[in-house]
Amino acid sequence: RVLTTDPGIGVVRHADAGYELAIETAKKHGIKMPMLGR
Numbered sequence: 001r002v003l004t005t006d007p008g009i010g011v012v013r014h015a016d017a018g019y020e021l022a023i024e025t026a027k028k029h030g031i032k033m034p035m036l037g038r
Contacts, residue, residue, distance in 0.1 A: 008031055014022035016035055026033055 008029075011022050011026050011029075011031060012033055015026045015031075015033060023036065025031075026036065
């Protein structure tokens with residue numbers, strides 16, 4: 001059995017933690033994150 005995940009969730013988790021590279025990546029790829037608007 002193979003479990004798969006959405007790689008975007010890793011970007012979201014890191015961006016939420018404040019990592020600048022993850023925030024930039026989320027913005028670049030259009031990942032919608034309510035917490036980026038704060």
